[in-house]
Amino acid sequence: MCMIDSKLKAYLILILFLQFITFILVILDTPVARQAIGFVYLTFVPGAVVMKLLKMKIDSLTETVLLVAGLSIAFLMLIGLLVNQLKPLLNISKPLSLWFLLPAINIFVSVCMLAVFLKGKSGHSELAIFRVVNPLIISLLMYIPALSIAGAIASGAYGDNRIIISTIVAIAMLFVIVTISRRTVITRLYPFIVLTIAISLTYHSALVSENMVSFGSDVGGEVFVQKIVEKNAYWNPVNPYPWDQSVGRAYAMLSVTMLPTIYSTLLNLDIVLVFKLFYSMFLALIPLGLYNLWRKFLDEKIAFISAFFFMAFETFYTEMLGLNKQILGELFLILLFTTLLNGEKGRSQKTICLILFSFGLIVSHYALAEIFLFFSLFVLAFSIITRKPSRKITVTFVLMFSAMMFAWYLFTSRSAVFESFMSFGERVIRELHNFFSLESREPEVLRGLGLEPPPTVWNMLSRAFAYATEALIVIGFVGIIFKKGRIYLDKDYFHLVFCSMLFLGALIALPGLSSTMNMTRFYHILLFFLAPLCVLGAETIVNVVSRKNTEIKALFLLLMVLVPYFLFQTSFVYEVTGSESWSIPLSKYRMSPLKLYYQFGYGQIYSVQGQRWLSSNVIAGQTPIYCDPFSDLRCYALIYRGYFHYLSKVISVAVGGVVYLSSLSVIHSDYVALHSSWNVSKLQFLNEISRVYTNGEIEILCKNG
Numbered sequence: 001m002c003m004i005d006s007k008l009k010a011y012l013i014l015i016l017f018l019q020f021i022t023f024i025l026v027i028l029d030t031p032v033a034r035q036a037i038g039f040v041y042l043t044f045v046p047g048a049v050v051m052k053l054l055k056m057k058i059d060s061l062t063e064t065v066l067l068v069a070g071l072s073i074a075f076l077m078l079i080g081l082l083v084n085q086l087k088p089l090l091n092i093s094k095p096l097s098l099w100f101l102l103p104a105i106n107i108f109v110s111v112c113m114l115a116v117f118l119k120g121k122s123g124h125s126e127l128a129i130f131r132v133v134n135p136l137i138i139s140l141l142m143y144i145p146a147l148s149i150a151g152a153i154a155s156g157a158y159g160d161n162r163i164i165i166s167t168i169v170a171i172a173m174l175f176v177i178v179t180i181s182r183r184t185v186i187t188r189l190y191p192f193i194v195l196t197i198a199i200s201l202t203y204h205s206a207l208v209s210e211n212m213v214s215f216g217s218d219v220g221g222e223v224f225v226q227k228i229v230e231k232n233a234y235w236n237p238v239n240p241y242p243w244d245q246s247v248g249r250a251y252a253m254l255s256v257t258m259l260p261t262i263y264s265t266l267l268n269l270d271i272v273l274v275f276k277l278f279y280s281m282f283l284a285l286i287p288l289g290l291y292n293l294w295r296k297f298l299d300e301k302i303a304f305i306s307a308f309f310f311m312a313f314e315t316f317y318t319e320m321l322g323l324n325k326q327i328l329g330e331l332f333l334i335l336l337f338t339t340l341l342n343g344e345k346g347r348s349q350k351t352i353c354l355i356l357f358s359f360g361l362i363v364s365h366y367a368l369a370e371i372f373l374f375f376s377l378f379v380l381a382f383s384i385i386t387r388k389p390s391r392k393i394t395v396t397f398v399l400m401f402s403a404m405m406f407a408w409y410l411f412t413s414r415s416a417v418f419e420s421f422m423s424f425g426e427r428v429i430r431e432l433h434n435f436f437s438l439e440s441r442e443p444e445v446l447r448g449l450g451l452e453p454p455p456t457v458w459n460m461l462s463r464a465f466a467y468a469t470e471a472l473i474v475i476g477f478v479g480i481i482f483k484k485g486r487i488y489l490d491k492d493y494f495h496l497v498f499c500s501m502l503f504l505g506a507l508i509a510l511p512g513l514s515s516t517m518n519m520t521r522f523y524h525i526l527l528f529f530l531a532p533l534c535v536l537g538a539e540t541i542v543n544v545v546s547r548k549n550t551e552i553k554a555l556f557l558l559l560m561v562l563v564p565y566f567l568f569q570t571s572f573v574y575e576v577t578g579s580e581s582w583s584i585p586l587s588k589y590r591m592s593p594l595k596l597y598y599q600f601g602y603g604q605i606y607s608v609q610g611q612r613w614l615s616s617n618v619i620a621g622q623t624p625i626y627c628d629p630f631s632d633l634r635c636y637a638l639i640y641r642g643y644f645h646y647l648s649k650v651i652s653v654a655v656g657g658v659v660y661l662s663s664l665s666v667i668h669s670d671y672v673a674l675h676s677s678w679n680v681s682k683l684q685f686l687n688e689i690s691r692v693y694t695n696g697e698i699e700i701l702c703k704n705g
Helices: 006-028 033-054 061-084 086-090 098-119 135-158 162-180 184-188 190-206 219-232 245-251 258-267 271-294 300-312 324-341 347-362 366-386 395-411 413-434 443-448 457-481 491-509 519-545 550-569 572-577 584-590 593-599 605-617 684-688
Strands: 625-627 644-646 658-661 670-673 676-679 690-694 699-702
Touching: 006 033, 006 098, 033 061, 033 098, 033 258, 033 271, 033 347, 061 086, 061 098, 061 258, 061 271, 061 324, 061 347, 098 258, 135 162, 135 190, 135 584, 162 190, 162 300, 162 550, 162 572, 162 584, 184 190, 190 271, 190 300, 190 584, 219 245, 219 258, 219 271, 219 324, 245 413, 258 271, 271 300, 271 324, 271 519, 300 519, 300 550, 324 347, 324 366, 324 491, 324 519, 347 366, 347 395, 366 395, 366 491, 395 413, 457 491, 457 519, 457 550, 457 572, 491 519, 519 550, 550 572, 572 584, 605 658, 605 690, 605 699
Parallel strands: 625 644, 625 658
Antiparallel strands: 658 699, 670 676, 690 699
């Protein structure tokens, strides 16, 4: 047996200790400790032992954390998929239960540790752990996420937004101080500061309610498909509702079926809290991953400012919190590009990482996988045209990724993802005849181009700063083309930037393309490559106008644009001025019920109680179920949307039918929803139906024969 050094031995003992503690906490079901330590074990330990086994030489703590998390999540989904196959192989009824998942994960970790032990000295270079010069700085930074969490709870429970206001001011001040500082200790803390701001922004929105908040996104459908898997303790690759592509698309994604089931089962945590607590943390890793990617090609300060700009965009801490598939997909997308563009890893190690991260992206989010393939093909095509082959994004890799992607999408959920991809393409083609019609574009596109009049002066100012960031991106791109700045991008990275600009142009030019996934989501993704152009645009302007103190002037220009941009995007200015606000944590107390409960999907405890009663007392699919236009019965009642009918579209209720009325109908009966008006008092036939449940805000009626 090979000799192992003391540091490796201590490393293995620590992993073994974490494994043992997690096992005990899970068996004893110790509250809080089971969830906290179990999350650390599941999210970092599998990836850590794999990294040690592969002898990956990573000198950056930031990249190590990202790779460990990515490898762990990918292996969790793989292990879950393998355990899932016990049902058809051994006829085990519930393979995705605690007593199969926990041993499988522990066996995987133990086998990897044994392999590391047998290999002896790992050869893994020691991490350059940053030495904290002043612990007070770290304490002050950690105070901001604590403020954010406390503020979210206070806002949700009592409607008190003062702590959240303080948090937003603190983040803006932190950005200013860090941007103008030239101290080395601050530079070394850039990754920690990025993570601090990211956690503060995600949790200030995610924790504003203990119940689900959709932010107008897909989380209701994601909870629905996860509950199917959790209830059966088995993931059947066949779409449970083969006639419904939207269900099939989500059901084919292990990111919202397999992975959350593993967390929920092993940690004894409701799926809503899994998404709120854990996926919000995964979301916070995305700007950290982008900073790590950008710093390889740009100055560290440019990477930091770019990360702040990326986080400042409202979609990051609102809409994304209702898109758990996309959160995991973006994390794997960043890890893929980081691995591809990094030439430092060994060939075999890089190949293994590319396979695992490709698998993670493909089973996490279909649209992002398709976008990644499009970008990769563009780089290849550009390399062929310029006769300068890329050594990073190769034909072999693209063929491998394509084979994996189409195999998964064709053979899961009865090709629901592949069919959706084809239907989206057909929709874009059909819309081409409206090419010269501005009305065929999404409102967000027109707003982004300045073609929609602002309702107030504050909206006008907000858009002015948003247009300024867009202008800086365009100027930065032009500056790179004509080499007006001090930054010269890596060839492959420049091709990705160029492709992003073309893609953005296509979203604006082609009717129907932006609506396939929403323009705000597309722009959020394109900022992966375009965000640094905003910083480079400021430098380009300063270099053209002046030759003295260019760096200071560029930083001043960026602060003048990005700080107000951040304050407007977070709705801070709207709250302070009393204007219409889109921030739940800041302005929940003064939002209309229609906007809060319907548009943003803010979960009420009354709604949760009512839906759970409905789920326990009504058999969906056998009993006719009716609800008002404001209710989504998928999340807590777990009723497939094809089994309930909206009352606005029916003139009577069938005998034996059940009617679910939300608080918007019971308390606030007269509203305009979507493209039609709604007034429950005009539905006279409801007066002839008996009330079988009420909790003061939710009513459930039943029509007896």
